[in-house]
Amino acid sequence: MQPVDIKNRPSRSKRGFTLIEMLVVIAIMSILMTAGAIGLSGMGGKGVSSGVASTESLFDEARAIAVGQRTRVRILISHALTNNPGENLRRVLVASEELDATGTAQEGKWVLSSRGVVLPDQVYFSQVYSKKDHQNGSGTIDVMSLSNVKSTYQGEYYYYELNAEGICTTPGASLVIGTGSRGVNQYDEKPRVTSAGKRDFGGFVIWRNGRTSLFHSPAQISSSIQTLNTGAQF
Numbered sequence: 001m002q003p004v005d006i007k008n009r010p011s012r013s014k015r016g017f018t019l020i021e022m023l024v025v026i027a028i029m030s031i032l033m034t035a036g037a038i039g040l041s042g043m044g045g046k047g048v049s050s051g052v053a054s055t056e057s058l059f060d061e062a063r064a065i066a067v068g069q070r071t072r073v074r075i076l077i078s079h080a081l082t083n084n085p086g087e088n089l090r091r092v093l094v095a096s097e098e099l100d101a102t103g104t105a106q107e108g109k110w111v112l113s114s115r116g117v118v119l120p121d122q123v124y125f126s127q128v129y130s131k132k133d134h135q136n137g138s139g140t141i142d143v144m145s146l147s148n149v150k151s152t153y154q155g156e157y158y159y160y161e162l163n164a165e166g167i168c169t170t171p172g173a174s175l176v177i178g179t180g181s182r183g184v185n186q187y188d189e190k191p192r193v194t195s196a197g198k199r200d201f202g203g204f205v206i207w208r209n210g211r212t213s214l215f216h217s218p219a220q221i222s223s224s225i226q227t228l229n230t231g232a233q234f
Contacts, residue, residue, distance in 0.1 A: 047120035048202040051177050054117040055092050056204060056212050062094045063166040063210040065113050071097045071105040073113065074159040077125045077175075079143055081155035089124040089191065092116045093153065095146065105164070112149055119177060124191040125158065126176040126201065126234045129222050134174035134205050137222065141173070166210045176203035176221055178234050190233045201225060201234075
């Protein structure tokens, strides 16, 4: 038997991808990217998502204060600030009824319980889509005045209330924010829809126990958002 010359043995060439295999991979990637885009459509931009998360966290804070202090608590959204109109529809605060020396709530005397948050630039509370009864699309959110606080925070606010047990007094109410812009007299005008933010809305429903459920598409907020025109007030 003759010895085999290993050096002269033909080596196997490494097999590469064929054109068909590459096309299949590209097709699969395209399908996955399309599916991801569809799943994310209508979910709101980064500013809206951030604003919703910050506002939702204040409801958790408010519920903890209500139960811990056994007093009514309100989540406030600035409507018409006396000295700081630039934050109209953007400032969100938590206020509770003031307690006396014995720990008894003083009815109607509201004090700030947190510094709250300011919604991102060009993101505003929607006066049109936020409803007392979201399921039936009815009822405007109540308004209150806040005066015995720092001048920066004085003015009128929309509010959602939790009682001393952390129960929402308007279960099924919705809170909606969206992207918009104001004109020259921006502090006196309601935000209007921009072409880029036509469907850029988000928010949640507040249930009886004070918990919240996020909207996952504009259709869950309102069917009219699907046909919302640029320049419309929201």
